[in-house]
Amino acid sequence: MENRISFKNDYSEGAHPAILSLLMDTNFNQEPGYGEDSLSKAAKDKIREALGKSEAEIFFVAGGTQANLLLISHLLKPYESVIAADTGHIEVHETGAIEYTGHKINLVKNIAGKLTVQGIDDVVSLHTDHHMVKPKLVYLSQTTELGTVYKKQEIKEIADYCKSNNLFLYVDGARLGVALTSPYNDLSLADLAELTDAFYIGATKNGGLLGEALVFNRPELAEGFPYTLKQRGALMAKGRLLGAQFLALFSDNLYFQLAEHANTQAMRLAKAFEAKGYAFASQPESNQLFPILPVELIERLQQDFEFYVWEKRSSEEAVVRLVTSWATDPKDVEKCMLTL
Amino acid sequence: MENRISFKNDYSEGAHPAILSLLMDTNFNQEPGYGEDSLSKAAKDKIREALGKSEAEIFFVAGGTQANLLLISHLLKPYESVIAADTGHIEVHETGAIEYTGHKINLVKNIAGKLTVQGIDDVVSLHTDHHMVKPKLVYLSQTTELGTVYKKQEIKEIADYCKSNNLFLYVDGARLGVALTSPYNDLSLADLAELTDAFYIGATKNGGLLGEALVFNRPELAEGFPYTLKQRGALMAKGRLLGAQFLALFSDNLYFQLAEHANTQAMRLAKAFEAKGYAFASQPESNQLFPILPVELIERLQQDFEFYVWEKRSSEEAVVRLVTSWATDPKDVEKCMLTL
Amino acid sequence: MENRISFKNDYSEGAHPAILSLLMDTNFNQEPGYGEDSLSKAAKDKIREALGKSEAEIFFVAGGTQANLLLISHLLKPYESVIAADTGHIEVHETGAIEYTGHKINLVKNIAGKLTVQGIDDVVSLHTDHHMVKPKLVYLSQTTELGTVYKKQEIKEIADYCKSNNLFLYVDGARLGVALTSPYNDLSLADLAELTDAFYIGATKNGGLLGEALVFNRPELAEGFPYTLKQRGALMAKGRLLGAQFLALFSDNLYFQLAEHANTQAMRLAKAFEAKGYAFASQPESNQLFPILPVELIERLQQDFEFYVWEKRSSEEAVVRLVTSWATDPKDVEKCMLTL
Amino acid sequence: MENRISFKNDYSEGAHPAILSLLMDTNFNQEPGYGEDSLSKAAKDKIREALGKSEAEIFFVAGGTQANLLLISHLLKPYESVIAADTGHIEVHETGAIEYTGHKINLVKNIAGKLTVQGIDDVVSLHTDHHMVKPKLVYLSQTTELGTVYKKQEIKEIADYCKSNNLFLYVDGARLGVALTSPYNDLSLADLAELTDAFYIGATKNGGLLGEALVFNRPELAEGFPYTLKQRGALMAKGRLLGAQFLALFSDNLYFQLAEHANTQAMRLAKAFEAKGYAFASQPESNQLFPILPVELIERLQQDFEFYVWEKRSSEEAVVRLVTSWATDPKDVEKCMLTL
Incomplete structure (x- = not known):
């Protein structure tokens, strides 16, 4: 596994x-x-x-x-x-x-x-x-x-x-x-x-x-x-x-709480990418992020994280997709942020 | 309910x-x-x-x-x-x-x-x-x-x-x-x-x-x-x-055990119907039973049990369908048998 | 041909x-x-x-x-x-x-x-x-x-x-x-x-x-x-x-005249079968005829006429289908009648 | 008509x-x-x-x-x-x-x-x-x-x-x-x-x-x-x-002769458009022509000829489609050419 x-x-x-x-x-x-x-x-x-x-x-x-x-x-x-x-x-x-x-x-x-x-x-x-x-x-x-x-x-x-x-x-x-x-x-x-x-x-x-x-x-x-x-x-x-x-x-607002959690984690990640100066192929507005990253960083991230390489942009850059969810552990987001 | x-x-x-x-x-x-x-x-x-x-x-x-x-x-x-x-x-x-x-x-x-x-x-x-x-x-x-x-x-x-x-x-x-x-x-x-x-x-x-x-x-x-x-x-x-x-x-033979339970309960019921002299529209061979019952008995059974009236045979008789399952409580079968 | x-x-x-x-x-x-x-x-x-x-x-x-x-x-x-x-x-x-x-x-x-x-x-x-x-x-x-x-x-x-x-x-x-x-x-x-x-x-x-x-x-x-x-x-x-x-x-009543011709020829044939004592599998009411004929007669008819053998009834008899149309030549019907 | x-x-x-x-x-x-x-x-x-x-x-x-x-x-x-x-x-x-x-x-x-x-x-x-x-x-x-x-x-x-x-x-x-x-x-x-x-x-x-x-x-x-x-x-x-x-x-080469006739008539028309200096939206290679024409000419042609206005290019110009066929009368092509 x-x-x-x-x-x-x-x-x-x-x-x-x-x-x-x-x-x-x-x-x-x-x-x-x-x-x-x-x-x-x-x-x-x-x-x-x-x-x-x-x-x-x-x-x-x-x-x-x-x-x-x-x-x-x-x-x-x-x-x-x-x-x-x-x-x-x-x-x-x-x-x-x-x-x-x-x-x-x-x-x-x-x-x-x-x-x-x-x-x-x-x-x-x-x-x-x-x-x-x-x-x-x-x-x-x-x-x-x-x-x-x-x-x-x-x-x-x-x-x-x-x-x-x-x-x-x-x-x-x-x-x-x-x-x-x-x-x-x-x-x-x-x-x-x-x-x-x-x-x-x-x-x-x-x-x-x-x-x-x-x-x-x-x-x-x-x-x-x-x-x-x-x-x-x-x-x-x-x-x-x-x-x-x-x-x-749909009891106790759970549906919305779970979604909010996914968004919160995504926004944390998005800000970390932005802080490092990376642009996005699509503006981060919800739980799917499409940062444009150098191949070197992608490979480094792949050692600890799974995600889709969405679209090659050049031999040096690609768009990747990172998705958070209701179940995303904030610590995992932190770990990812630290890898950037 | x-x-x-x-x-x-x-x-x-x-x-x-x-x-x-x-x-x-x-x-x-x-x-x-x-x-x-x-x-x-x-x-x-x-x-x-x-x-x-x-x-x-x-x-x-x-x-x-x-x-x-x-x-x-x-x-x-x-x-x-x-x-x-x-x-x-x-x-x-x-x-x-x-x-x-x-x-x-x-x-x-x-x-x-x-x-x-x-x-x-x-x-x-x-x-x-x-x-x-x-x-x-x-x-x-x-x-x-x-x-x-x-x-x-x-x-x-x-x-x-x-x-x-x-x-x-x-x-x-x-x-x-x-x-x-x-x-x-x-x-x-x-x-x-x-x-x-x-x-x-x-x-x-x-x-x-x-x-x-x-x-x-x-x-x-x-x-x-x-x-x-x-x-x-x-x-x-x-x-x-x-x-x-x-x-x-498919672990520990569970699939077959559950099915066997359903059949066992059905056979108990089937024998009870037979003992009372009722015939079946289709021979009881598994967990679906199709006894032919007098309307009076059907109505009596309906007070405590739910089942389909499958086919009217006359103004006095109908085929009903009774189904048992992996979850059938043997006591419920007993209760039904006692109602016959 | x-x-x-x-x-x-x-x-x-x-x-x-x-x-x-x-x-x-x-x-x-x-x-x-x-x-x-x-x-x-x-x-x-x-x-x-x-x-x-x-x-x-x-x-x-x-x-x-x-x-x-x-x-x-x-x-x-x-x-x-x-x-x-x-x-x-x-x-x-x-x-x-x-x-x-x-x-x-x-x-x-x-x-x-x-x-x-x-x-x-x-x-x-x-x-x-x-x-x-x-x-x-x-x-x-x-x-x-x-x-x-x-x-x-x-x-x-x-x-x-x-x-x-x-x-x-x-x-x-x-x-x-x-x-x-x-x-x-x-x-x-x-x-x-x-x-x-x-x-x-x-x-x-x-x-x-x-x-x-x-x-x-x-x-x-x-x-x-x-x-x-x-x-x-x-x-x-x-x-x-x-x-x-x-x-x-739909000019000059042609559609109906053609159909009537087909029916007329069918009825001539139907009467000829009836006159010879043959029954029909389906009552002759239009241009499709389904006489029940002895195999011997079917074989004789097949020498000069084409038609479907519709349904075997026994080793001696079968239903055949004969269809007339707007184009059926009355002389061909006559020829068929004479073969019976 | x-x-x-x-x-x-x-x-x-x-x-x-x-x-x-x-x-x-x-x-x-x-x-x-x-x-x-x-x-x-x-x-x-x-x-x-x-x-x-x-x-x-x-x-x-x-x-x-x-x-x-x-x-x-x-x-x-x-x-x-x-x-x-x-x-x-x-x-x-x-x-x-x-x-x-x-x-x-x-x-x-x-x-x-x-x-x-x-x-x-x-x-x-x-x-x-x-x-x-x-x-x-x-x-x-x-x-x-x-x-x-x-x-x-x-x-x-x-x-x-x-x-x-x-x-x-x-x-x-x-x-x-x-x-x-x-x-x-x-x-x-x-x-x-x-x-x-x-x-x-x-x-x-x-x-x-x-x-x-x-x-x-x-x-x-x-x-x-x-x-x-x-x-x-x-x-x-x-x-x-x-x-x-x-x-x-497919007897006597008819299929190809008919098609050739259509092409010949189309090429005559195409050349006439070209001679008048009109360009084509699609190069004329067969019996469909797509000349780009001034609205004034389109309207003049429409008095005697039927054809599709294919695509407006501006308020002054449009692409039209003219199609010839096996049945096109060369005299009709001539008449069209003279209208240009």
């Missing part, structure tokens, strides 16, 4: 102990299957409360790719397409999962990992008749795949454009926790519920064993969704397992 | 404590994601050992419908079809998951929940040219959806037919544990690995929180399967969660 | 000369592509007039399997299914085309090739929750695959059931011409437009080179259909070719 | 008279259906002869989008992708037909409408594991969508790269005729058969009523293709209609 400390991602550890405790405590209760259990029901109530949206429809699924493909293929007709940034997770890192459900992704060149209204409008304007797909859903990730955070105004402008142009707006929240607790953030969970048609709240990357909570802000869009879940193999028999993750995470 | 004792299914409780302990003990180990963790690797080794088949390729997925749709759509060309019993789980209770992947299911009238060589051959003989689908994979469930158990000779005959006719043979093992430990069973896990192309070993219904282990007995059939997993949203980030289920279950 | 006279099917010859003439006469007119040509427009007007339904939306496609898969996959959500007779063309002879689009077919045992309300209701009643597909569209063929003809009352009962149960009713009219001109028919084209949601009018089997006219009786159901056509490769560049078929066929 | 002369596309007229004559002459021959007719067989033999490849497997389909989606989805596994230029027809103008069959298109920035080995290699290098699709087929169009023509050496380099990297090479030949007879061409039909895995020969845009001939140069790749044809609704009952197009076109 690997002895180095891993900053490779935010899913290297198991779950926050509160989740394991809840699983233990409720283990021998007999519960109905397929999401009808009392834990899932209580968890959904907690989330609706946090959203300030009692009519929201919520479904728990196992992972992010699953959440994306289920939501998108549920909402679109076969000839309708998705608009996404060229850095979007669905474009690059989901093995064509969206295309497998039959839908094209129309790409927009990202700016700092983000979509812009201009970029979306360029796609919409280009698609004029039935010889082309019909763009119908805008997909964005919060935080973005580059660790940046959309400001409320940016999302509002996109949301306004979507409303005017009869497009759905859907937010991939694999890392929604660190977005909402980022020092750069000015958006609330309630804002998100107001501005979008649907989004998901990621637990896998914020302390859960697994689980993403798909939220339909307009309940009519969720019609038939249990069929979609079952048909794609996403309806878990012991739904209690998913319910327990979110019940624990 | 429900106060009655549930005999509705075999997934009402959480997980066997050994699994939860293993999760706790390994919780803060940093592990690689997506099934590359040490728990999954160890679990696969344990299973390969139990199969006596070191070359078998094994993948862990979250549930049974997922296992079925992944395996079938991975192996078949678009115009190839599945042969299944009309009682097959993929036909009735998976919301058209197989058809969603593009494949037709050709039905065979079941006999005691089972396929027969004759029934399979009827389908094969009917499909003669490219105006019809091309049958290519035989799907059967062990135990069957009616709780019956294929004998070794029955599976061997089907396997021989498949080999002669260039068909894949795939076994849905959602309840493989209770099949292999049924008093009626004469088939070993090693036999199954020898006779079939692929099958899955179900944990969800035998003590796991989730998880089915898909086994490719011919490793060449697994080529590209990690792509299939990811594309359908079935590749779990924290694969350790799945690995832990199977590592615990 | 074959010298025998073919009664194998109703698409052995090219097209009625009026169609070829129209193609010649308009050949060098410059026309817009993709169905926007003046021939297609005129043809649609003619059909709308024949239907008495000015709001009907009409699209021309190349063949029957194409028509079925386009219509069904356009109207259904992924988890919705089709109800069809077990003899339905989509079930048996379209290589799983409907399943390829993701939809399950729920089968009803046919009675004389037909669906019944009882059979449909059995399927609907069985499907109660999201663990099963949701039946949503009833598919029937007029004439049926056995050559029989639904009476107006039969279709009305099915239509009423569909309306009450929120199901679409769609009619495969590959052989609609011979249905509407059958001596057993009491249904008009206008009735069909009134009672169903959509249907198609087949030209391939009634004098066209190719072509089926898909009719949406409720225009709102056709929304987005041009996208569906293009996406599946069914939007023909030179739509004039399809338009010309229907413009010629 | 439109009185202006159309240079909008190469499918404005019907068919070359030789095709209509052949249809007339063979109209009442009884032929087997579904491509088994004698016309289709003779046409395939003619094409095989022209290819110098007796083992090639050939199938006729109705149109180009259909040809593309059939071929690509037949050859690829679900997680495999297509590499195409960003100007490729499948990317822009086929309503997501490839994605509907489940496959992603990986884009390469075009150079003069063409793919380059460098661009292809960039895509291949980027896709390293099962979290991404697996690029498997290179798609290019000859002529390109910008009217340019790949030189033999260019295709050879791409073919070599494909062979080394285990990729299929497939050529969209919607306008293969004008490519092979372009003054810039140095590639033969036999070269194409040697260098690629599959391609199609377009008839719709070169004198046919409809029809594209899909050629599998490696016959083993065609295994099961009749199933694919039928399943997607592409197997025409009266295959003779398709056979007749290619039998006529």
Whole structure:
């Protein structure tokens, strides 16, 4: 086994102990299957409360790719397409999962990992008749795949454009926790519920064993969704397992505390890099850092730490990615800082 | 919450404590994601050992419908079809998951929940040219959806037919544990690995929180399967969660002990029904019982127990389904027996 | 080349000369592509007039399997299914085309090739929750695959059931011409437009080179259909070719005259079989005949005629299928009659 | 009806008279259906002869989008992708037909409408594991969508790269005729058969009523293709209609003569534009011209001619597209030239 400390991602550890405790405590209760259990029901109530949206429809699924493909293929007709940034997770890192459900992704060149209204409008304007797909859903990730955070105004402008142009707006929240607790953030969970048609709240990357909570802000869009879940193999028999993750995470503000911890550790690291004069390929705004480092330093860091070398810049420099999480030990961050 | 004792299914409780302990003990180990963790690797080794088949390729997925749709759509060309019993789980209770992947299911009238060589051959003989689908994979469930158990000779005959006719043979093992430990069973896990192309070993219904282990007995059939997993949203980030289920279950014979417990409790109940003179719609061979009961008795049982009324037979009689599990308390069985 | 006279099917010859003439006469007119040509427009007007339904939306496609898969996959959500007779063309002879689009077919045992309300209701009643597909569209063929003809009352009962149960009713009219001109028919084209949601009018089997006219009786159901056509490769560049078929066929009552000819020749043959004492596997009501004949007679007929041996009944008897068409020469029928 | 002369596309007229004559002459021959007719067989033999490849497997389909989606989805596994230029027809103008069959298109920035080995290699290098699709087929169009023509050496380099990297090479030949007879061409039909895995020969845009001939140069790749044809609704009952197009076109060198005519007329026009000092957005190499014209001239031309305004360049200039065809009257070209 690997002895180095891993900053490779935010899913290297198991779950926050509160989740394991809840699983233990409720283990021998007999519960109905397929999401009808009392834990899932209580968890959904907690989330609706946090959203300030009692009519929201919520479904728990196992992972992010699953959440994306289920939501998108549920909402679109076969000839309708998705608009996404060229850095979007669905474009690059989901093995064509969206295309497998039959839908094209129309790409927009990202700016700092983000979509812009201009970029979306360029796609919409280009698609004029039935010889082309019909763009119908805008997909964005919060935080973005580059660790940046959309400001409320940016999302509002996109949301306004979507409303005017009869497009759905859907937010991939694999890392929604660190977005909402980022020092750069000015958006609330309630804002998100107001501005979008649907989004998901990621637990896998914020302390859960697994689980993403798909939220339909307009309940009519969720019609038939249990069929979609079952048909794609996403309806878990012991739904209690998913319910327990979110019940624990949405009790006592735990979800936000864990994300804040990840951000705090990332910012400590970021400042250390800055202090040494290193630039970033993408501004550090959440738990993913993309410093541009000399090869010599990279090799030195690799002796004690695991992380991805993201992109070679020259024979002397490369961008690396370092990720902190709810489970990052502040002492490990310190150790890393001292190595710089 | 429900106060009655549930005999509705075999997934009402959480997980066997050994699994939860293993999760706790390994919780803060940093592990690689997506099934590359040490728990999954160890679990696969344990299973390969139990199969006596070191070359078998094994993948862990979250549930049974997922296992079925992944395996079938991975192996078949678009115009190839599945042969299944009309009682097959993929036909009735998976919301058209197989058809969603593009494949037709050709039905065979079941006999005691089972396929027969004759029934399979009827389908094969009917499909003669490219105006019809091309049958290519035989799907059967062990135990069957009616709780019956294929004998070794029955599976061997089907396997021989498949080999002669260039068909894949795939076994849905959602309840493989209770099949292999049924008093009626004469088939070993090693036999199954020898006779079939692929099958899955179900944990969800035998003590796991989730998880089915898909086994490719011919490793060449697994080529590209990690792509299939990811594309359908079935590749779990924290694969350790799945690995832990199977590592615990395949340590110290636990998987078989749990299944044997379920069968023992079912047989106790079955004998009690028989002693009272009640017949069964399907012979009791594993943990699912289908007694034919008078309405009066059903109503009496419903006061203290939950179970499905499976099929009305007349205004006075109905078939019910009672299911025991690894977690069934022998005292609850006793209480039920005393109610008869 | 074959010298025998073919009664194998109703698409052995090219097209009625009026169609070829129209193609010649308009050949060098410059026309817009993709169905926007003046021939297609005129043809649609003619059909709308024949239907008495000015709001009907009409699209021309190349063949029957194409028509079925386009219509069904356009109207259904992924988890919705089709109800069809077990003899339905989509079930048996379209290589799983409907399943390829993701939809399950729920089968009803046919009675004389037909669906019944009882059979449909059995399927609907069985499907109660999201663990099963949701039946949503009833598919029937007029004439049926056995050559029989639904009476107006039969279709009305099915239509009423569909309306009450929120199901679409769609009619495969590959052989609609011979249905509407059958001596057993009491249904008009206008009735069909009134009672169903959509249907198609087949030209391939009634004098066209190719072509089926898909009719949406409720225009709102056709929304987005041009996208569906293009996406599946069914939007023909030179739509004039399809338009010309229907413009010629729906001028001067030609479509009905051709079908009537086919029926007349079939009835002559049918009476000759009856006169010789032969029974039919399916009552002769249109241009497909299924007499049960002694092997000796079959072999004698095969010396001069081509036809399918449909089903062996014993070592001495078999059902054969003989099909007449718009192009059948009455003298060839006579020759056949004399061979009996 | 439109009185202006159309240079909008190469499918404005019907068919070359030789095709209509052949249809007339063979109209009442009884032929087997579904491509088994004698016309289709003779046409395939003619094409095989022209290819110098007796083992090639050939199938006729109705149109180009259909040809593309059939071929690509037949050859690829679900997680495999297509590499195409960003100007490729499948990317822009086929309503997501490839994605509907489940496959992603990986884009390469075009150079003069063409793919380059460098661009292809960039895509291949980027896709390293099962979290991404697996690029498997290179798609290019000859002529390109910008009217340019790949030189033999260019295709050879791409073919070599494909062979080394285990990729299929497939050529969209919607306008293969004008490519092979372009003054810039140095590639033969036999070269194409040697260098690629599959391609199609377009008839719709070169004198046919409809029809594209899909050629599998490696016959083993065609295994099961009749199933694919039928399943997607592409197997025409009266295959003779398709056979007749290619039998006529591949007799007496007609296919090449028609294409040469289109090119000749295009080059006359091109020279006239050049003589007046107008530049082209894409070098004129075949029957599609993209001159950059002042708005005033565009408006003057529009009084007598129809054509697409392709792309606004400024308030004073735009790119237009003019297309000639087998049916273009040289006098109409003259009239256009005089308008300049």
